[in-house]
Amino acid sequence: MKKGQIDFQFLIIVMALLAFGLIMVFSASSESARYNFSNAYFFIQKQIIWAAISIVAMVMLANFDYHRFGKLAFPILLASIIMLVMVIFIGEDIKGGKRWLNLGFASFQPSEVAKIAIIIFFSCSLSKNPGILNKFWRGLVPYLAIIGVFAGLLMCEPHFSGTVVLAGIGLVILFVAGAKGSHLFMLGSPAVVAGWYLIISEEYRWKRITAFLDPFKDKLGDGWQIIQSLYAIGSGGIFGLGLGRSRQKFLYIPEPHNDFIFSILCEELGFIGAMLTILLFAALIWRGIKIAMNAPDTFGSLMAVGITALIAIEVIINIAVVTSSMPVTGMPLPFFSYGGTSLLIIMCCMGIMLNISRHSKS
Amino acid sequence: MVNKKIIKVLMFIVFLFVLLIGHLTYFIVFKKDEVSQNSHNKRLWAYEEDIVRGEIADRNGIVLAFSKEGERIYNYNSLYCHVIGYNSKIYGKTNIESKFNSLLLGRGGLTEVFNLSGDGKVGYDLTLTIDHRLQHYAYGRLGNANGSIVAINPQTGEVLALVSKPDFDPSNAVLIKKWTELTENSNSPLLARATSGLYPPGSTFKIITSAAAIEKGMDNDMYSDTGSVIIGNTAFYNYGKKANGEIDFKKAFALSSNFAFCSMGAALTSPTLRDMAQRFGFDKTFDFDIDFSKSAFAAKDTDEAGSAALAIGQGETLATPLQMALTACAVANDGVIMKPYIVQKATNKNGNLVYEKKPQQLYKPITSEVSEKIKDLMVETVKTGTGKNAGIRNISVAGKTGTAENELLGKENNKEHAWFVGFAPADDSQIVVAVMLEYSGGSGGELCAPIARDIINTYLKK
Numbered sequence: 001m002k003k004g005q006i007d008f009q010f011l012i013i014v015m016a017l018l019a020f021g022l023i024m025v026f027s028a029s030s031e032s033a034r035y036n037f038s039n040a041y042f043f044i045q046k047q048i049i050w051a052a053i054s055i056v057a058m059v060m061l062a063n064f065d066y067h068r069f070g071k072l073a074f075p076i077l078l079a080s081i082i083m084l085v086m087v088i089f090i091g092e093d094i095k096g097g098k099r100w101l102n103l104g105f106a107s108f109q110p111s112e113v114a115k116i117a118i119i120i121f122f123s124c125s126l127s128k129n130p131g132i133l134n135k136f137w138r139g140l141v142p143y144l145a146i147i148g149v150f151a152g153l154l155m156c157e158p159h160f161s162g163t164v165v166l167a168g169i170g171l172v173i174l175f176v177a178g179a180k181g182s183h184l185f186m187l188g189s190p191a192v193v194a195g196w197y198l199i200i201s202e203e204y205r206w207k208r209i210t211a212f213l214d215p216f217k218d219k220l221g222d223g224w225q226i227i228q229s230l231y232a233i234g235s236g237g238i239f240g241l242g243l244g245r246s247r248q249k250f251l252y253i254p255e256p257h258n259d260f261i262f263s264i265l266c267e268e269l270g271f272i273g274a275m276l277t278i279l280l281f282a283a284l285i286w287r288g289i290k291i292a293m294n295a296p297d298t299f300g301s302l303m304a305v306g307i308t309a310l311i312a313i314e315v316i317i318n319i320a321v322v323t324s325s326m327p328v329t330g331m332p333l334p335f336f337s338y339g340g341t342s343l344l345i346i347m348c349c350m351g352i353m354l355n356i357s358r359h360s361k362s
Numbered sequence: 363m364v365n366k367k368i369i370k371v372l373m374f375i376v377f378l379f380v381l382l383i384g385h386l387t388y389f390i391v392f393k394k395d396e397v398s399q400n401s402h403n404k405r406l407w408a409y410e411e412d413i414v415r416g417e418i419a420d421r422n423g424i425v426l427a428f429s430k431e432g433e434r435i436y437n438y439n440s441l442y443c444h445v446i447g448y449n450s451k452i453y454g455k456t457n458i459e460s461k462f463n464s465l466l467l468g469r470g471g472l473t474e475v476f477n478l479s480g481d482g483k484v485g486y487d488l489t490l491t492i493d494h495r496l497q498h499y500a501y502g503r504l505g506n507a508n509g510s511i512v513a514i515n516p517q518t519g520e521v522l523a524l525v526s527k528p529d530f531d532p533s534n535a536v537l538i539k540k541w542t543e544l545t546e547n548s549n550s551p552l553l554a555r556a557t558s559g560l561y562p563p564g565s566t567f568k569i570i571t572s573a574a575a576i577e578k579g580m581d582n583d584m585y586s587d588t589g590s591v592i593i594g595n596t597a598f599y600n601y602g603k604k605a606n607g608e609i610d611f612k613k614a615f616a617l618s619s620n621f622a623f624c625s626m627g628a629a630l631t632s633p634t635l636r637d638m639a640q641r642f643g644f645d646k647t648f649d650f651d652i653d654f655s656k657s658a659f660a661a662k663d664t665d666e667a668g669s670a671a672l673a674i675g676q677g678e679t680l681a682t683p684l685q686m687a688l689t690a691c692a693v694a695n696d697g698v699i700m701k702p703y704i705v706q707k708a709t710n711k712n713g714n715l716v717y718e719k720k721p722q723q724l725y726k727p728i729t730s731e732v733s734e735k736i737k738d739l740m741v742e743t744v745k746t747g748t749g750k751n752a753g754i755r756n757i758s759v760a761g762k763t764g765t766a767e768n769e770l771l772g773k774e775n776n777k778e779h780a781w782f783v784g785f786a787p788a789d790d791s792q793i794v795v796a797v798m799l800e801y802s803g804g805s806g807g808e809l810c811a812p813i814a815r816d817i818i819n820t821y822l823k824k
Contacts, residue, residue: 234395282376309371324389
């Protein structure tokens, strides 16, 4: 197939987010790095190296015809299941969840790979079998079963937020590929019940719900993180304290450059900075949806929707948590939260998006 | 088909984004201030770490509290625990350390928390109205008794001494070691008796009853005091059931005749008494330099017997020693209560004034004519009545004693609160003193009046 132009607007937004994210990682992590490693640049140095690797990966994937994922779809799915099984046995236990596989030079979360695997496999398989989702038992149910298997494995770690994202993108792809709303709703209800059961069955998850409803009730315990986050956002006000002037990062929360980095951003850059960030993500999602709609075939279309949904869900959940719009759950903010492998995977996704944009109809 | 569904997905995402933006906007517009000024917001502490907290000195420049290498040092240990308070990362801040935190950290006000401009790394120094010499003397004079002493300059409202016992060492190291003991001690050492202790005022309330009686023209009445009187179905007795015989209004006050004041109270009725008490500051609050409790007059109107009890400071009425001192201030200062204050000024390290309190009227419960009449009653009390022990040669002292029944009444271990409020010199009052000893078991005249005398003496002979 003849290669066209990549979507430059999409690329510019991605690079803006990446640069902005790096600045915020540096600003948020410097104090923690100074304190823990006597080197303010400890985290940012690592993150910059990963950003460089990620850009290379993105460029490579932007030039890698996405149709060739068709053949890789099933092997990737299988590999990701194997990794999810492995992590249950030999995963690194960090803060109550065995979520990380150690490769020696780096650790990564198999759940991140699982999300990509689901996107590629569902898109490939559904595009090859148009109309299959009209059938309930032989169409929809097998796909839901795959989601179920992944969800089950993820809950063994356990990794509740990862499960929610994975199920979310799976359902979005199924919906776009033609699954009937009524079917999804019918099957979604028991999933919600199961989710609710998982919440009340784990004391820490239930406490997060109660802490969300009244964070100030247990200031020093379960409400701690979210209250610190609200203090930060409140302190930032409209215009913020200025870049690098957050107080939050002075060890009020253990890892300011991770899941709660958006609160640092709010404190330093204020409401204006927060809105700008949200709008930047909105622009990325808008371009992502455009790419999906202009994709030459269903495969590309579904993959683009899946990746866009992945970013959207993660952004929405992360910002919702940080602004206390929903209970706390560990969710990184794409491009912003510290973490090399997760950045690499996001940038790989962006590479795939760029490649799909090259094949655009218009 | 596919594209239509993609649009639906987009719509849903947009919907969620709008919700998020809405919530964030709502938070910034309506909740921001409430949340970020929460006292648990550690930002205030982080700020503090960069700054040498200001010193606190008495009115003559004697340093009472200062900071060195991040530690707050109180030069006189427990002497100022209920005035300056404590400043602990773990237990928070109280009293002056809390209310004047911004100035002590070198900032104008809370709104400037994050504008790190100004005088840099040094906080502002506070000068109190407290006279350390008097405070120290009052502290020693109170001894080991539970109670409080309040001394105020009635002409300005400057608080000269403010002692509450029991007390505690407010330094951080001691707090950490003894916190559980402090909070669980049945003696409640953390309770500042002078400002937050609520007690039945007993006969000191007769100052207020007298004000109401004078306004009603009852100050020419005569009483045949038999030592007890039955009002409604309740019997009221004089202290020690003493019969005072034929007495006028002045004698009734000086001898603290319950016979006379219960009769007066029944005639005045509770709404009139409440009105007068509120004019003196009961049921009201104002901004003061440290936290204090609102004194409360009985909330419900009551019958004759109830009014009789209220007139002698019993019943449902509760007052802080601060409130009773302010009550005396009105009499000492031509009917005007000046707003009490403890911090007179704040200066930066260059000596420039950054905060100053000017004397200011708080309430004017009575006219100067009425206040003169009550002053006469109070002078008589010290000259010939229950307050004789407060008398000082060559100085005209005015006062009122009180011996207040409390919840222990009728029990085996019954012990009354002893009160004295007074001022001197009567014709140009420099100092108002309220002395209160809780559960002392003695009368205000024998226990508190001598303490008040010594405090007045110490202050006036400086």
